[in-house]
Amino acid sequence: MKKQIKILILEDNRTDADLMLRQLRKSEINFVDKIVETRKMFEEALDTFSPDIILSDYSLPTFDAVSAFHLLKSKNLSIPFIIISGTIGEENVVQLLKDGVTDFASKNNLLTLPQKVLRGLRDAEETLEKIEILEKLKIQTAALLIANDKLVLQNDEKEKKAVELLNVNKELLAFNFVSSHDLQEPLRKIQIFISKIRQDETTTMSESGKNNMERIQVAATRMRQLIEDLLAFSRVSTTERKYEMNDLRVIIEDVKLELVDSIKQKDAVIDIIGLVPGNMVTFQFRQLLYNLISNALKFSKDDLQPRITIESSIIKHADLKLRGVTPQMKDKNYWNLSFKDNGIGFEAEYNDLIFVMFQRLHHSQEYSGTGIGLAIVKKIIDNHNGIITASGVLNQGATFEIYIPIKENLKLIRKVVKHKLVSA
Template sequence: MIPYHIKEDIKVLILEDNTADADLLVRHLSKSGLSFVSKVVESRKSFEDSLDNFIPDIILSDYSLPSFDAVSAFKIIKNRNITIPFIIISGTIGEENAVMLIKEGVTDYVSKNNFSSLIQKISRALKEAEDLIEKENLVEKLKTQTAALLLANQELEIQNAEKEIRAIELLNANKELLAFNFISSHDLQEPLRKIQVFISIMMEKEMKNMTADGKNNLQRINVAATRMRQLIEDLMDFSRLSTTDHHYEWSDLKDIIEDVKSEHTDIIKQKKAIFKLKGLIPVNIIAFQFRQLIYNLISNSLKFSNLDIPPQITIESTILKNEDFRLLNLSDSQQICDYWNLSFQDNGIGFEAQHNQNIFVIFQRLHHTEDYSGTGIGLAIVKKIVENHNGIIIANGTLKKGVKFDIYIPMTKNFEKSSGYLQYQMHKKMINKKSIPNFGIPI
């Protein structure tokens, strides 16, 4: 299976002088399901021409060629300051040379005698290259924003010296937050990637010579490194929520739910999970963020289900009048508007009511990692997304009986003029006239 983050039509530049080996590599990539276009070269000139004209996404290189080699090719990449993943594929490189090249900056290596890990390493290399580009784009964006803020600070200095100081302090805080984001995306992942590469080398080369305790310890190191990578990626997701542009659009929640369910097809079939969808009213939201919210909630319900009971997940949305919302005493806001209420309920293992608030705290976990995997960031991301919508989220857990989440998002003043509201009213009138059956739209 190809990991989801590999894009369509990857451009693969293959540096190889042996036609049979090149054909074997292309057949393996095709058999794996990777969507790609490839080009095979064997000389320095054709390699340099391909960098300019073919513009590859990744380079797969033999270690040694008669007139050219991987080391020389990689030096060309470094001298041009090009950030293209570079993976060496060789049967003669040797472990010592592989480690040396990785220290020099080569992305990874794969033995010609064992292609089993190639697709996984290609996937990881492309993801890291994508993260690096994103980091560079954020740096440029930060420079532009900093220049604009400096101009604003100069104007504030004329008006009020105290306001200028506070603005600079806020700017520094934002820089620190973005700096943390950069560290998470690249600087922290780089040494971790090398650790995982060396673990992979040891597992391929040294496992048969290890004692049982040694094998166990190596496996535990590998599990810890994998968990660390997941933690870094989850922190990235959390920090991006504060820096991403907020683009609202009218969305059909059913489409989002079905899309998320398709990503959980295997575990849904395995656990025989049942979904009940009721009254899913279109809503004006930041669509990609809300997809992450639904993804995290469904993942939690499937993960924390009872072993002997099929998971049952009920998702319902209604429009709550302002006076009814105020009776809940959830907010001190004086904003006068109706609220879109999303109810998400499951029948899982739940938790004690005393944890209703602290489950949204980042890194907060109610179970050991040995029992349930995760980093304790998923529900913190959910809460952050709700806050990005100026909303409120409430959790009500019952031990061994499941949990119910209620999300309240304020509706804009022009909601009654929107297509979502018109669709809601149309269904309401037709249901009242008994001209069509109730499709789940609340009345």
């Protein structure tokens, strides 16, 4: 952050402006300020003063915050914009935040203003850094394309490695964009509203309300961590992950606990049948099951109780072809996970397309999401050298079949299964 920041204040009441400045000086923020009250003065200040952040009254005699913010957007200026007012209604606050306004502060409570200013400046810096990272990734991807052209004439193994590296970087570029904007932006809005409610409503809130707010805060923190973990996962080779034998029971119960509200709301039933242990990266399979179960709940039918069936078994190499699946490894048996639901399903033509990054079969207004959930599932299975297939029947449900080659002795797996059954 700059040692000295420039704060532009759009306010026609000098007393209110002085109160803002006094509160900011108490926080020891090093800044210079400029106060304007008309559209002409505001436009001139944007050019000559070049502010780092703007604090604006909601309504002025000849100008207002909404017009000022739209003017800022028309000039393609990404300057943090905080509205300060004592009269604006909550619906207006919600709409302005949706339109991209950074934050809101009440004139009746300016104690949090320094914190909001610092947070707005910090978010602006992070956004700029992410844009720079994306530009570097584009350059790297272009460089990899050139490098790939040079490698075409080399042997098949080197060509394969070059293509894999190119695909990884393309996915990383797309994933960085989503994680830095489409995922981070809604989360930031949630945290702003949590902060506003906890500051303004805590004295009138019931204990139950406070507990629910705490749960929301925990969920938001969990979401931010999840985004960071997924971003890290996209950058790290799977060979650095720890594989372990797991029968998925603990993972499924953990996912059910996280989705407990959705499960109760939908009155969903999750049937677990004969889970056979498999060798897997536990945290990746937790994400896989979370994505599949949350998708099944999201795309359930309104007039039918959602039912999800999860089953695993061992498939012999010879039997794999009978299922229409081509084994990737010779003479290997496969661990099979079958996941079925009775939701809205999809047409057969989308069986392969459904795993494509950002591919959505439904409009965002019908079903929320970013279109990366099943792409992440596919990537996790690829990391395990496995195969995943999807088959849907419109208005009847969807089935996902996962096949992972077994490296361990089949007798060892059966021994583990037997031990777990006895322990249970």
